Amino acid sequence: xxxxxxxxxxxxxxxxxxxxxxxxxxxxxxxxxxxxxxxxxxxxxxxxxxxxxxxxxxxxxxxxxxxxxxxxxxxxxxxxxxxxx
Numbered sequence: 001x002x003x004x005x006x007x008x009x010x011x012x013x014x015x016x017x018x019x020x021x022x023x024x025x026x027x028x029x030x031x032x033x034x035x036x037x038x039x040x041x042x043x044x045x046x047x048x049x050x051x052x053x054x055x056x057x058x059x060x061x062x063x064x065x066x067x068x069x070x071x072x073x074x075x076x077x078x079x080x081x082x083x084x085x
Contacts, residue, residue, distance in 0.1 A: 012077065019073055026072035030061055033068070037061075 003013050037060045041053045 012073075019076060022069075022072040022076035025075050026068050029068050029072060030065075033064060034061055 004011055034057050037057045038053060041056050042048075045053065
């Protein structure tokens with residue numbers, strides 16, 4: 001990640017440990033994507049839970065993990081952004 005925003009010069013890097021809370025946001029996003037992937041994959045299989053769904057879910061989650069990390073950090077920053085300035 002960049003240290004400052006190129007547009008408004010907002011400092012992204014806060015104190016050490018600031019983004020630990022973003023891990024919880026990332027976990028929630030990943031769980032939601034895993035459940036959504038299961039529900040979509042469930043339409044293509046005859047059994048309720050087929051073991052062939054696990055690699056599909058894993059590939060989707062691994063593929064989207066870089067996007068999820070950035071998204072969770074952005075959401076975490078905007079939760080605590082000071083809008084009064």
